[in-house]
Amino acid sequence: MSEALSALAMRPPVQALPWLPRPAGKFRDHIASLPSEPLQALLDLQSLAQAAWSEADLRQLGRKIKTLLTSAPASLAAEARQRGLPQVRLLVVSASTASHLPDALIGTALRFGFLLDVTIAEYEEPEPWLARNRDALQQNPPDLVLLASDHRMLTLRSPLGDAAAAEQTIEAAIARAMRLAEVAGAASGHQVILQTLADDPDRVQFNMDLGLPGSPRFLIHEFNARLARRAQQQSRLVLDVNALASLVGTAAWSAGRYGYAAKYPFSTAMIPLYAEHVMRIVAAQMGRSRRVLVMDLDNTIWGGIVGDDGTEGLVLGNGSPLGEVYAALQRMALSLKERGIILCVSSKNDEAIALDAFRNHPEMILKEEDIVAFRVNWDDKAANIKAIADAIGLGLDSFVFLDDNPAERKRVREALPAVAVPELPGDPSDWLSVVQSAGYFEQAGFSKEDQLRAGFYKANALRAAQMERIGDHDDYLRSLAMTLSIVPFDSAGRKRIAQLISKSNQFNLTTRRYSEAEIAAMESNPGILAVQGRLLDIFGDNGMISAVICRQAGQRWEIDTWIMSCRVLGRRVEEAMLQYLVEQARGRGITTLVGRYIPTAKNGLVRDHFSRLGFVQTDSQNGETTWELAVGGYDEKQLPMKVESQARGKLAAAGGA
């Protein structure tokens, strides 16, 4: 029934935040029934904040949060922080009215999991305000400054058709904006968010104007493009107000009556959308962007039910309008992957049948290898998403879940409130714009902190680009100039080894878990060869990505544990590890390596691991397989990487040679 209803429902406009669930009931009734205990009230407000409340309701929400914080004991903020609600201080500098914005910002911030504290400077030129408040800002600095520039702060006027004058006008405005950013940044010691200027629908404009120096449209567009480039160079953040205004229509964005009556910078109806974007940037800057997209399959990334319709019966790709929608959705997912987003699948299906569609449907854009974690079974989807989070080692608050079925969406929202679950309108052709407008994966750009954190994703993107350029996989691997360094377990690597052993599920042959203490004990056990592998390449350090534990039994080594991070799949690291094991075995008179594969729900990836490495199967019981490799029969391979193995002498001694 609810599915039928949602199919009939119209898609709400962007300013109504269409990806959020519609609110239930009157906001003031919710407020009236809040519990009296302030922390619980705050947490209840946080779940209330997940719906698309109107601008007036949003301001009420913000005011309620402020009241709770000011009337509660000082310990509330600390308790809230422990429950994942940290405080963030924002300074908004505007030459227009801004006093109507803080409450909506505070309400929106709670949706993002922040307790926002807002200071505003409004109505006046920012320079004197910043000068006057320098000491106060330094004593009590905000975490971020929003330089909410608009046409009142930066007036762009220049004679029509005069290119040199236009150039001067634009450069002067850019220089002022960047100087303000510098002053505001220096005063607070923190990041500054700059704004582009919205096109003004009230100014005279002809179709030719984008090419006419001095016309309002020319000046604004030139200014915006330069501001964005300059911000990038100077590691400033940008809130692209003009992109927002274009999204909803510049006439709808414009303040109209409120601009004349009270110097409002834009229409009040746009405040929820504006606040959402401010918080998106703040959240990204605080490392709270989402990084994982989990997709349902049937009627979400293809039309039809693969279990009933078969691979060839799916609606996907050319030849059907609806099929092209699903293809576009898959292309969107692939573009997100290029931006470092991890793609996963959670679907109620038979795994073999679902995989058949991935492998054999000619119009599939997403390939098996694009999907980092595949949870295709008949289990509860919330449980599957939780399992994916454990497998890839990212928190549920990094996750977005895409599903056409309203019942599944509701279930996941209730079971896993940290996971973002966009509403999808009844018509799939509306889905892309809704998911795009949700902006879950916003990235803050290139601040110094970010550069470090984003390094890994960026390196992966570079590797992908390299692969694309080179084409041949082996040539690509050689071009990476990889160095695999293999060293025995040591105290320096212990934490990461423990993490890898406790979290690896996919490339994990036996899924044996060891505590940090047990791992420490292995370091000095002469009957055990336990090594860790770290991979470097021209794009950076991939970190510690593999661990192997061998237990000696006479002249045999039983491979107790073999794990590898999926980040380096396809890099032939496992072959290099084996070659190292064989060398070590030879040095110590070991004649046979014994491998074991213990299947779990998660490690199908390595079912054929030992067979691919040239081991011979010797036993099989209940899916559990045993394999052997004669050390004497191993032929050394040319591998596309340099292997550095340190402390070999120490190892040999420890082995009792």
Add this chain to the structure above:
Amino acid sequence: MANASEAPTSPDGVLARVQEVFRAELDDQDLVIAPETNQKNLSAWDSLAHIRLVSGIENEFDIQFNLSEIERITSVRQFVQLIEERVR
């Protein structure tokens, strides 16, 4: 007419809803307003609060005031009159 006081467009119903908006926008849950309440006798109703009240009432009743009305309104009575004109 028996349930006139509950109808959203009856003067009392409108006044009650306007009062909710005033309470929310002026952040005063105990505020009681009457048609006579105006910018002079309610100190919280300053020029910034005024535009918030206008916006809140537009939202509550899904109506729009034009610029000269926004300027002209100084009392609850005027708000109620204009709302009734619009909603009727």
